[in-house]
Amino acid sequence: TFTAVHALQILDSRGHPTLQVALTCQGGSVLTASAPSGASTGTHEAVELRDGGRNYSGRGVESAVAGINTAIAELLLSRPWPSQRSLDGALCELDGTADKSRLGANAIVAVSMAAARAFASVAGQPLHAWIGKTVGRAGRLPVPHFNVLNGGAHAANPLAFQEFMIAPTGARNLPEAIRWGSEVYHALGTVLRAKGMSTGLGDEGGYAPEISSAQEALELITKAIEEAGHSPGTDGVSIALDPAANYFYRDGVYELNGSSYSSTELVGYYEKLVANYPIRSLEDPLAEEDAHGWTELTARLGNLVQVVGDDIFVTNPELLRTGIQNASANAVLLKPNQIGTVSQTLDTFTIAEHGGFSSMVSHRSGETMDSFVADLAVGLGCGQLKSGAPARGERVAKYNRLLEISDAHPLLPYGLGTPHRETEPN
Numbered sequence: 389t390f391t392a393v394h395a396l397q398i399l400d401s402r403g404h405p406t407l408q409v410a411l412t413c414q415g416g417s418v419l420t421a422s423a424p425s426g427a428s429t430g431t432h433e434a435v436e437l438r439d440g441g442r443n444y445s446g447r448g449v450e451s452a453v454a455g456i457n458t459a460i461a462e463l464l465l466s467r468p469w470p471s472q473r474s475l476d477g478a479l480c481e482l483d484g485t486a487d488k489s490r491l492g493a494n495a496i497v498a499v500s501m502a503a504a505r506a507f508a509s510v511a512g513q514p515l516h517a518w519i520g521k522t523v524g525r526a527g528r529l530p531v532p533h534f535n536v537l538n539g540g541a542h543a544a545n546p547l548a549f550q551e552f553m554i555a556p557t558g559a560r561n562l563p564e565a566i567r568w569g570s571e572v573y574h575a576l577g578t579v580l581r582a583k584g585m586s587t588g589l590g591d592e593g594g595y596a597p598e599i600s601s602a603q604e605a606l607e608l609i610t611k612a613i614e615e616a617g618h619s620p621g622t623d624g625v626s627i628a629l630d631p632a633a634n635y636f637y638r639d640g641v642y643e644l645n646g647s648s649y650s651s652t653e654l655v656g657y658y659e660k661l662v663a664n665y666p667i668r669s670l671e672d673p674l675a676e677e678d679a680h681g682w683t684e685l686t687a688r689l690g691n692l693v694q695v696v697g698d699d700i701f702v703t704n705p706e707l708l709r710t711g712i713q714n715a716s717a718n719a720v721l722l723k724p725n726q727i728g729t730v731s732q733t734l735d736t737f738t739i740a741e742h743g744g745f746s747s748m749v750s751h752r753s754g755e756t757m758d759s760f761v762a763d764l765a766v767g768l769g770c771g772q773l774k775s776g777a778p779a780r781g782e783r784v785a786k787y788n789r790l791l792e793i794s795d796a797h798p799l800l801p802y803g804l805g806t807p808h809r810e811t812e813p814n
């Protein structure tokens with residue numbers, strides 16, 4: 389039972405407005421959450437409510453805040469809530485649109501996340517344990533995927549691919565994984581300085597040097613892994629890419645390094661990269677509308693690497709079901725604000741699991757200090773979390789939360805775990 393609901397407008401890590409909500413429970417405990425915001429969004433994401441007008445270049449969220457403080461508050465205070473699912477269902481009903489555009493997915497997701505914290509608190513459990521119980525999974529500390537080199541919509545350099553991540557798959561435990569990530573990140577800074585390249589940062593805290601090709605980026609990162617004293621590959625530090633291909637796809641072709649690639653040619657390019665570098669995961673390698681390309685890439689590369697759908701599935705249970713039927717990928721990225729409620733995010737995870745897909749939990753490029761996704765990754769036991777570089781407050785808030793959970797629960801396993809796709813016929 390809630391006794392008060394209050395939201396306010398705050399700033400995200402890019403200095404754009406977002407919102408924070410506080411739910412007060414009977415007994416006095418106050419649980420808060422805040423909404424992140426993407427820059428390279430999928431077409432079918434749930435819609436953020438923005439004010440328009442002159443303030444904050446139209447990006448204010450005063451109307452979303454007002455919706456929480458009036459209509460949503462009235463709903464939440466009207467009766468006791470037996471479950472997260474009943475509360476999330478009522479929020480969707482109150483909104484009444486398929487894309488949550490009336491109250492705003494930014495408003496709804498923050499309320500839903502704060503409510504999950506309230507349910508966990510009433511159950512006397514940490515958030516990750518409550519999530520684990522809700523989906524019937526044993527917890528696991530995920531392999532952090534540190535985004536150490538930024539391009540695309542997250543940086544001003546000419547690099548088309550958006551994210552170059554390092555994953556300490558060979559680390560024995562979470563603190564070691566965090567250490568390796570930090571060591572490689574700093575080694576990369578040293579490599580860049582030695583070459584006279586810029587060590588300015590992109591939106592997710594990774595370096596954004598003035599390079600234009602993926603090979604150059606992969607060479608720099610492989611060198612940094614070695615300079616930090618680790619071995620590139622599964623036993624040491626692997627690499628994961630999120631090209632976010634929507635953003636270099638125009639009129640049916642991919643524009644990369646000044647040349648045009650057909651879908652099949654781009655798949656061939658990825659094949660070469662995968663053969664030459666220790667790449668374990670490819671997210672959004674093709675544009676969301678290039679359905680045929682996704683199926684082709686998964687058929688050709690799906691047994692070598694994880695193929696993750698972000699913009700193509702947008703954490704949406706129905707879009708994921710279609711993707712599983714079409715063998716479009718073999719993994720899904722989970723971002724609660726893409727779909728708008730915690731319950732729907734958990735549904736997407738369950739559908740992935742039944743379909744033999746892996747899951748990776750993710751932050752957004754515009755973030756706050758809220759560390760919800762760290763608990764989500766641990767609770768689901770999916771083995772993978774991406775939350776940007778091992779630097780900058782809003783990114784390390786998630787990694788530090790993992791360290792806290794690891795410290796409090798020394799028996800939790802660390803690592804990728806059994807890939808769900810082992811059960812997939814193929």
Ligand code: PGA
Pocket residue numbers: 425426427428429430630632698750751752753754
């Ligand atoms: P976004 O980027 O938060 O800007 O959408 C993250 C991603 O593409 O994974």
Ligand code: ZN
Pocket residue numbers: 630632671672698699
């Ligand atoms: Zn992505």
